[in-house]
Structures are given as C-alpha cells and as structure tokens.
Amino acid sequence: MHDADSRLEEARGLTEALGVEIVGAEVAPVAAPKAATLLGAGKVDELSERFKADGVDLVIVDWPLTPIQQRNLEKAWSAKVLDRTGLILEIFGDRAQTREGRIQVDLAHLTYQKSRLVRSWTHLERQRGGTGFMGGPGERQIESDRRQLDERIGALKRQLDKVAKTRDLHRRARKRAPAPVVALIGYTNAGKSTLFNRLTDSEVLAKDMLFATLDPTLRAVKLPSGRGAVFSDTVGFISNLPTQLVAAFRATLEEVVSADLIIHVRDIAREDSEAQRLDVLQVLSDLGLDESALARVVEARNKIDLLPPEERLRALNEADRDPNAVAISAVNGDGCEALLKLIDGRLSAGAVEVTVRLRHESGKALAWLYAHGDVLDRRDGPAGIDIEIRMSKMNYFRFFNVFGDEVNVSVGREAKAAE
Numbered sequence: 053m054h055d056a057d058s059r060l061e062e063a064r065g066l067t068e069a070l071g072v073e074i075v076g077a078e079v080a081p082v083a084a085p086k087a088a089t090l091l092g093a094g095k096v097d098e099l100s101e102r103f104k105a106d107g108v109d110l111v112i113v114d115w116p117l118t119p120i121q122q123r124n125l126e127k128a129w130s131a132k133v134l135d136r137t138g139l140i141l142e143i144f145g146d147r148a149q150t151r152e153g154r155i156q157v158d159l160a161h162l163t164y165q166k167s168r169l170v171r172s173w174t175h176l177e178r179q180r181g182g183t184g185f186m187g188g189p190g191e192r193q194i195e196s197d198r199r200q201l202d203e204r205i206g207a208l209k210r211q212l213d214k215v216a217k218t219r220d221l222h223r224r225a226r227k228r229a230p231a232p233v234v235a236l237i238g239y240t241n242a243g244k245s246t247l248f249n250r251l252t253d254s255e256v257l258a259k260d261m262l263f264a265t266l267d268p269t270l271r272a273v274k275l276p277s278g279r280g281a282v283f284s285d286t287v288g289f290i291s292n293l294p295t296q297l298v299a300a301f302r303a304t305l306e307e308v309v310s311a312d313l314i315i316h317v318r319d320i321a322r323e324d325s326e327a328q329r330l331d332v333l334q335v336l337s338d339l340g341l342d343e344s345a346l347a348r349v350v351e352a353r354n355k356i357d358l359l360p361p362e363e364r365l366r367a368l369n370e371a372d373r374d375p376n377a378v379a380i381s382a383v384n385g386d387g388c389e390a391l392l393k394l395i396d397g398r399l400s401a402g403a404v405e406v407t408v409r410l411r412h413e414s415g416k417a418l419a420w421l422y423a424h425g426d427v428l429d430r431r432d433g434p435a436g437i438d439i440e441i442r443m444s445k446m447n448y449f450r451f452f453n454v455f456g457d458e459v460n461v462s463v464g465r466e467a468k469a470a471e
Contacts, residue, residue, distance in 0.1 A: 054291060058324040062290075063114035063136075065241065069143050075106050089128065090121045096128050103129050112139055116292075119168040136292060137164060152215045159208040166201045231272065231280040232399050232446065235308045237336075238317035239328040240288025243354040247317055247382035248285040251392065275396040276389075284311065291331040309339050312446055313398055314349045315391075320367055320379070321358035350376050350398060352391055357381040400444050407440045408451075408459060417455040424451070 054062070056079045064077050080095060089096050090113070103111065110132050111125070117135035125133045134142065141164055144157045236244045248254060252271035269285045284307055308314060316332060318325055336346075353371055356364050356379050371379035371387075378394055380387030405428065410417055418437065421427065425443025432438075443451075452459070 054324050054327045058322070058327075059114060063112060066114075066136075066139055066143065067112050070139065070146065072110060075108060076102070086121075087118075088120065089124050090115065090117060091125075096125070100129050103131055110134070114139075122168075140290070152212075155208055155212050155215065159205065159212060162201055162205050162208065166198065166205065231282045232312035232450075233282045233284060233307075233310070234273075234313045234315060234395060234399075235284045235286060235311035236315045236317055237286055237308055237332060238288060238354075239319065239332055240290050242288065242317045242319040242328070243382045244288065244317045245285055247315075247352060247354065247380070247388070248283060250382055250385060250388055252283050273392075275399070276393050277396050277400065279396070279400070281395070281399065284308075289332045289335045291327070308336070309341055312348070312450065313395060315352050315395070316349050317352045317354050317382075319355050320353045321355040350394060351378070352382075353377055353379045354382050356386065357384055399446060401446070404445055404448055405440070405442045406448060407438055409436045409438050411436050411458060414455070414458040417451075417458045420451065420455065 060077060060079050064074060067074055067077075080091060080099075082091060086092060091099075099111075102108075108129075108131055111129055112134050113125070114136050116137055117125070117133070122133050122135065141157070141161055145161060148154045148157045236248055238244050248269070248271070252273050254269070254271050271283050271285075273281050273283050275281055286308055314336075316329070318329055322328065333346075336349075351371075351374070353367060356367055359367060368379045371377045376394075378387050378391040380391055382388070408421070412432075414437075418439070421439055421441055421443075424447045425441045427439060427441050429440035430437065
C-alpha cells in the first residue's frame with residue numbers, strides 16, 4: 053500500500069506533468085466520505101477561503117469523485133475541479149503524439165465523459181414536462197447528448213479496431229522474424245525510457261516526469277552473444293489506473309503480454325518501491341498475464357546511484373542472490389552489461405531437441421526453424437519434411453504458436469532436454 057505522503061508526492065508529480073503551477077498541496081484525512089462533497093462541510097469552507105485568497109482556479113483531488121461531488125465542490129470553491137481519473141486523462145491527452153495514441157486518449161475521454169453525463173443529469177430526468185412516454189426538457193437533453201457521445205465513441209472504436217488489426221499483423225510478422233521481442237515495463241517515472249535509450253543507443257524522450265512516454269517505441273539491439281532482439285518501450289503504469297485507459301490502450305499494452313521477455317524496471321530508490329511493484333503486477337494480471345507467464349519477467353532494479361552507500365551495497369547483494377534480477381543505474385550505465393547478459397541468457401535458456409514434420413508447402417515455417425535454431429537433421433519424404441532441430445524452449449513454443457496449423461505431425465513434441 054502507498055502511504056499518504058507518497059500518494060501526495062505522486063499527486064504533485066501528476067499535476068506538474070500537466071504543466072500547471074502548484075500553490076499548495078496537503079493531505080486531507082476523511083473519516084467518513086460525504087456523498088455530496090467527499091470532504092466535511094468545515095473542510096470545504098476552510099479550503100474555499102484559502103482558494104479565494106490565493107486566487108486558485110484549478111483544484112486537483114487525488115480521489116475518484118462522483119459527478120455530484122465534483123459539481124458541488126466546483127460550486128463551493130468557484131474553481132475547476134479534477135479528480136485522479138480526470139487528471140490522468142488530461143495528461144494523456146496532452147502527451148499523445150501518434151494517431152493511435154490520440155484515438156486511444158479521445159476514446160478514454162469520451163467514455164469518462166459519458167459516465168459522468170449520465171449520472172450528473174439524473175436530477176433533470178425527474179422533470180417530467182409531458183404525459184405518457186414524453187419526458188421533460190432535461191430528459192430530452194441527456195438523451196441527445198448521450199446519443200452524440202455514443203456515435204463519437206462508436207466511430208473511435210471502429211478506427212481503433214483498424215489500428216489494432218494493423219498492430220496485430222505487425223506483431224505476427226515480428227514473431228515470424230528471427231528476433232525475439234523484449235518489452236520494458238514499470239511504474240511511471242521508474243526510468244524505462246532512460247534505460248531504453250542506454251540499451252538501444254536511442255534518443256527517446258526521457259524526463260524526470262510522470263508519463264513522459266505514451267507512444268510505444270521499438271528498436272533493434274545486438275545482445276552479447278551476437279543474436280538480435282527487438283526492445284519495446286511502453287507507457288508507464290500507475291496505481292488505480294483509470295479503467296477507461298486500460299480499455300483504450302489494450303491494443304498497445306498487449307504488446308507487453310505477447311513479448312518473449314518482459315523487463316520490469318523498478319525505482320528502488322523510492323520508499324514505496326514494493327507497492328509500485330505490486331501495482332505493476334496487478335496491471336499485468338488485468339491484461340491477462342497469468343502466474344505461469346510471470347516466468348518471463350526479469351527485474352531491473354534501477355536508480356542505485358541515488359541510494360546511500362550502505363543501501364546500495366545491500367541492493368547489489370540482494371540482486372546477486374536473485375537469478376531474475378539485476379541492480380542497475382540507467383543514468384550512468386552501472387549493471388547494464390549484466391542486464392543484457394541476463395536477457396541474452398534467458399532468451400536462449402533451456403535448449404531442447406525436437407523433430408517436426410512439415411508439409412512441403414510450408415516454406416515460411418521451414419525458414420523460421422533454420423533462422424531460430426540448429427538443424428541437426430533433415431529428411432525429405434513423400435509425406436512431408438522431417439526436421440530434427442535444437443532450439444530454446446522459448447522459440448519452441450513460439451514456433452507452435454505461430455505455425456501450429458502447418459504442422460501435420462510432431463515427432464517427440466514433448467521437449468527433450470539437450471545434452
């Protein structure tokens with residue numbers, strides 16, 4: 053769990069990411085949330101006086117507000133009020149650069165607006181101006197607004213479906229290519245883009261700012277063994293990520309689920325590093341990554357350069373004892389070579405020998421096997437082509453995932469450990 057101070061720090065970071073000036077921030081304990089205003093009447097009045105004195109015109113409440121609470125607080129404070137979901141949506145709207153990113157953000161925005169429109173207009177639905185099935189002006193207005201939102205949401209979903217199909221085609225093409233995909237994930241501002249730039253010699257935007265990266269970036273990397281891999285930088289995760297964003301960015305985030313290896317970049321210099329780790333794992337679970345798939349996750353424990361000497365030594369020792377973790381500094385490069393070696397080893401781990409029978413016309417599958425493993429024997433016969441091959445377990449499963457429908461018979465399909 054994130055404590056109150058870390059939540060306040062994160063709220064400040066989100067607000068700064070929006071580019072507004074912060075004149076004050078504090079934790080307001082709420083013993084019993086009020087249905088009308090969330091906060092108690094005394095606290096609302098106290099803050100109202102402070103906001104008027106400081107000339108505040110925007111208030112961020114780091115909590116999910118109901119439409120009624122938001123409207124009442126805006127009226128009481130004479131200022132625009134954004135809750136946590138609204139704030140994150142604003143940041144995403146400001147940062148999205150690609151066409152896909154803008155469509156995803158617009159869809160999330162409209163879905164959010166629709167849910168608040170329906171609830172915030174319920175007081176007008178009771179203003180019955182006619183008889184029978186005819187409603188008053190309030191009901192007609194909400195139905196009109198709802199219909200317009202539905203039409204725009206439908207149009208955006210159709211556009212996003214086309215983008216998702218294109219992305220899926222690209223993903224399938226990459227799976228057929230020799231290079232495995234390595235996805236970098238982590239809590240926002242954990243240092244993913246900085247690490248991505250160092251490992252791939254790129255210049256992706258990397259700032260000490262929440263959600264500096266929204267649009268995924270792919271780069272080819274040569275690993276220490278000489279084999280190639282494709283690294284993917286992704287949007288950062290965050291606690292209580294709005295459901296609208298998870299749904300809208302599902303096509304992008306599925307790149308993570310389908311990756312051959314996942315590098316979880318953690319900011320271990322933060323006191324709430326463990327809470328952030330659990331938040332990231334929860335998002336992965338929401339995306340459909342089950343317990344068995346978590347075996348594909350490797351930890352890059354970042355920002356050891358920010359730790360005091362004693363804590364840094366402890367972090368290095370703990371990582372040394374964990375075969376799936378490396379302590380690094382993406383800023384100065386400490387540990388990055390060890391991370392690449394770990395990635396290289398994981399991608400080639402567990403070599404197996406298997407004999408596969410292909411149809412004669414399965415040229416792409418045959419080329420894939422030659423590109424991904426060591427062909428030990430090949431026998432061409434009237435029934436098909438028998439290929440005896442040694443390859444990593446990861447490539448073994450990738451092959452049957454992509455070309456399974458082209459395999460007539462798999463002789464010894466159960467992986468046999470290579471000597």
